Each structure stands twice: as structure tokens, then as C-alpha cells.
Amino acid sequence: MEHIFPTYAQYPMEIVSGHDWHLVDSNQKSYLDFTSGIGVCSFGYSNDWIEQSVLNQLGKVWHTSNLYPSQLQDDVANALCPDGMLAFFCNSGTEANEAAFKLARKATGKGKVLAFNNGFHGRTYGSMSLTGNPDIQAGFKPLVPEVSFADYNDPNALDAITDDLAAVILEVIQGEGGVVSGNGEWLQKVADKCHDQGVLLIIDEVQTGIGRTGKKFAYQNFDLDPDIITCAKALGNGLPIGAMLGKKKLASAFGPGSHGTTFGGNKIALSSAKAVLEQLTPSFLTEVQQKSKAVFAAINEQIEPLAVVDSISGLGLMIGIHLNPSIKVDDVIAKLQDEGMLTLSAKHNTLRLLPPLVMSQEDLLTGINQIAGVLESIDLTVEL
Ligand SMILES: Cc1ncc(COP(=O)(O)O)c(C=O)c1O
Known part of the structure; x- marks a missing residue:
């Protein structure tokens, strides 16, 4: 990006298309999206x-x-x-x-x-x-x-x-x-x-x-x-x-x-x-609350107990996984990208999740499972 001010630290892939809660890069690699373009595309990438x-x-x-x-x-x-x-x-x-x-x-x-x-x-x-x-x-x-x-x-x-x-x-x-x-x-x-x-x-x-x-x-x-x-x-x-x-x-x-x-x-x-x-109807919001309940239950079971995780925070589908200083959130994000999943960071070594609100509960739980897998693999290699 020779002609652009270097104001943003960027990831290596260019996203060229999207559908529902999936994004596709210029190499045709598909990603499960837990970013919503930093909390923007809550209704996904192909809302009729x-x-x-x-x-x-x-x-x-x-x-x-x-x-x-x-x-x-x-x-x-x-x-x-x-x-x-x-x-x-x-x-x-x-x-x-x-x-x-x-x-x-x-x-x-x-x-x-x-x-x-x-x-x-x-x-x-x-x-x-x-x-x-x-x-x-x-x-x-x-x-x-x-x-x-x-x-x-x-x-x-x-x-x-x-x-x-x-x-x-x-x-x-x-x-x-x-x-x-x-x-x-x-x-x-x-x-x-x-x-x-x-x-x-x-x-x-x-x-x-x-x-x-x-x-x-x-x-x-x-x-x-x-x-x-x-x-x-x-x-x-x-x-x-x-x-x-x-x-x-x-x-x-x-x-x-x-x-x-x-x-x-x-x-x-x-x-x-x-x-x-x-x-954004009352029944849509109720669905978000129900999905949130299932997601936090899965996080509390699979992610919160890991030694590399200090604490969990958030509400609804705005989620913070606070990582131990022994690992870097950017390394976790990179590993998840390799595996076809997009996530965000926030201050204090936080892995931040802002999935599209329309994401199915099944895919939300798939994503949580994938994050747990990556953190577990790091968990085994890190000396705390
Ligand atoms: C809480 C809050 N306020 C304001 C802003 C600024 O919004 P924008 O980037 O659209 O100017 C952001 C952006 O991340 C935000 O999270």
C-alpha cells in the first residue's frame, strides 16, 4: 500500500467478499468472522x-x-x-x-x-x-x-x-x-x-x-x-x-x-x-440474549479455566477474553487467522469478540470451540 498513510497496523490478507458471517480473502480463503468490521456489520455481509x-x-x-x-x-x-x-x-x-x-x-x-x-x-x-x-x-x-x-x-x-x-x-x-x-x-x-x-x-x-x-x-x-x-x-x-x-x-x-x-x-x-x-425487533434482541447465554456458558466451560486466561468480561455478544501476559494476543489472533477465523484485540492483552449478531448459535459455538483449541495448544507450551 505505497500510496496510503501507514496509520493502521494491518493483517496480511485482503478481504474481497463476504456472505452472512463469513469473509473471503483474495486467495479465496474463507473466514468465520468474529469482528463485524469492528462492531459494524451486525446484520452480516449479505442482508437482503x-x-x-x-x-x-x-x-x-x-x-x-x-x-x-x-x-x-x-x-x-x-x-x-x-x-x-x-x-x-x-x-x-x-x-x-x-x-x-x-x-x-x-x-x-x-x-x-x-x-x-x-x-x-x-x-x-x-x-x-x-x-x-x-x-x-x-x-x-x-x-x-x-x-x-x-x-x-x-x-x-x-x-x-x-x-x-x-x-x-x-x-x-x-x-x-x-x-x-x-x-x-x-x-x-x-x-x-x-x-x-x-x-x-x-x-x-x-x-x-x-x-x-x-x-x-x-x-x-x-x-x-x-x-x-x-x-x-x-x-x-x-x-x-x-x-x-x-x-x-x-x-x-x-x-x-x-x-x-x-x-x-x-x-x-x-x-x-x-x-x-x-x-432490531424485541424478538431479535431476545435471540441475541439467548445466543449470548449459550456463548458465555461455553466460554466459562472451555476457555475461562485455561491457565493462559485471566478473566472473561462482556455482555451480549461483546466479549473480552483477558489473556495472561505470558502470551501475546496478537499471536492468538494470527493463529486463529491461519485456521480461518477472524478476531480482534483490545487494550490489556484482551482478545475481543464482536461477531455479527445474526451469526447462528451453531457457528458461534464453533468459533468458541476453535478459540479454546488455539488457547489450549498455547496453554500446553507456555510456562506460567
Ligand atoms: C466507544 C467508541 N466511541 C467512539 C468511537 C469512534 O468511532 P469512529 O471510529 O466511527 O469515529 C469508537 C470507535 O471505535 C468507539 O468504540
Whole structure:
């Protein structure tokens, strides 16, 4: 790739086609996919309903700008928003978080935001400034000011939620940070303190949203009441779209001219999102929960007891297998690739699994069995 900036450490194969939850590389090798393109293609690689919706829109009009109202935008917003919220459409997760950051400051008239160490919110300046990972920020200072950080799941973090904050931003499960699950009681206390102090609670659902944890949004696994929700990734199943959802009381801060983006609410991306949301039904989510139960049971039986495995985390079909420092997660990923399976890493030597939500239970369990086999073979050769 001579003409491309080397921003990504890449695997050696080029993926050229896909169907259901399988991907095929340029040597015609087929892979069972446990990545979904990093949590994007939750409905797989050949979903007729989405394809028809996009083809239908391609035959009408692709783009009109936001100078004209769009019924499609309103339909998708209606399907996406929890009661009492409005949507702003954009093109990615980082843009959704930029919108949230701007809205929180403008609506409250306050500048300070609290974020969490080990969190990830994107790579643009605002979102990167909210990202609690010095490696990601390295070399890019000065960052956006007035952002402070507390430790995730730490009771002391509650003391940092004071009425001079515009917002607190968090992920319910820190994805890039190593699939670190928020403690339910702690999340509830953070939400309560935010509401008591007049601080907006922004929940970043970019990775956890759109069914990944068995609920439309991960915060619905707990009794939280966010003021702002951000999402992207799986919303378009591969077409670029993001959305910031906020309570109606915030609408006056985002009046005409306050914020915008040319492609936000683009009709092609929205036609995909519409078809995604039409399939994200209560019975689909119940199926995800059932598959998750079977997968975690298999992981607990076959993987958790292995000496090279420190712990297991996650919810729904967002899974972290935390490996012992004696082995490298990249070696495990490479071995699985050799055997025809794609997986992801995350911080702290975590093997991260984000399979398409439509994957059959049989193939999910086949994949878990394959990971167990690879880890077992390493287990025997590693001296702990
Ligand atoms: C929780 C979270 N927020 C924001 C982002 C940034 O999204 P994007 O890469 O679409 O800008 C990501 C991407 O991994 C994410 O996991």
C-alpha cells in the first residue's frame, strides 16, 4: 500500500467478499468472522432487507443536503430515539461525540467535562481530548481544554461530579479499553449524581449500541437515564452514519446555524439505517440474549479455566477474553487467522469478540470451540 498513510497496523490478507458471517480473502480463503468490521456489520455481509432498502434509495436520490426536510431522517430518528429525544445525524462515532461535546457546553453554558481513564471516544480533537488514553493523545497537544479524567468503576470518581461540569461522558462497557464492564451500582450512582448536580450524562453507545449487548442500547441493561446518547458503527451495517440523540429540553442550543455537516443524514446511509432498525425487533434482541447465554456458558466451560486466561468480561455478544501476559494476543489472533477465523484485540492483552449478531448459535459455538483449541495448544507450551 505505497500510496496510503501507514496509520493502521494491518493483517496480511485482503478481504474481497463476504456472505452472512463469513469473509473471503483474495486467495479465496474463507473466514468465520468474529469482528463485524469492528462492531459494524451486525446484520452480516449479505442482508437482503438492507440491500433492497439501499438499492431502492439508490434508484431515487442519493443526497439532497440538509437544506430540505427529509421524511427518511424523521423515520430513522423515530425508530432510533428513546422517548423524549431528538436526533442529529452525522457520519461517524467521533462526530457524534463532537456533537455531544458541543451541545453539552452550549446547552449548559459550562465548559468542563469529566471523562474516564481507559475510555475511548474517537480521534478528532474533541473526542480525542475526551479519550482517557495517553497513547492516543501523544504528540497531538494542545488538546481541547477543561477535560478531566477519573478512574472508571472507582467510587472516588463520584466526588469529581460537581455542579461546575457541563457533562460526564462514559461508555457502559469500555470497548477499545479492553471490554471493561461498568459496575451496575456504580453506573447508577454516577447517573444519579449527574442528575443531582445538573450535569448532563452523555453515554457513548458507538460500540455497545444497536443490539450489541442484547438491548438496543447497553445502558438499558441498567436503570440509567442519559441526557445524550451517541451511536454510529452498527447503525448503518457498513454504510457510514452516526447519530447524537439528546433530550428535547436541549433543542434550543442546537438551533439553525449552530452545528452541521454536509453528509449528515445522507439518504443512502439512512436507507441502510432504516432497514437495520426495522430488523432490531424485541424478538431479535431476545435471540441475541439467548445466543449470548449459550456463548458465555461455553466460554466459562472451555476457555475461562485455561491457565493462559485471566478473566472473561462482556455482555451480549461483546466479549473480552483477558489473556495472561505470558502470551501475546496478537499471536492468538494470527493463529486463529491461519485456521480461518477472524478476531480482534483490545487494550490489556484482551482478545475481543464482536461477531455479527445474526451469526447462528451453531457457528458461534464453533468459533468458541476453535478459540479454546488455539488457547489450549498455547496453554500446553507456555510456562506460567
Ligand atoms: C466507544 C467508541 N466511541 C467512539 C468511537 C469512534 O468511532 P469512529 O471510529 O466511527 O469515529 C469508537 C470507535 O471505535 C468507539 O468504540
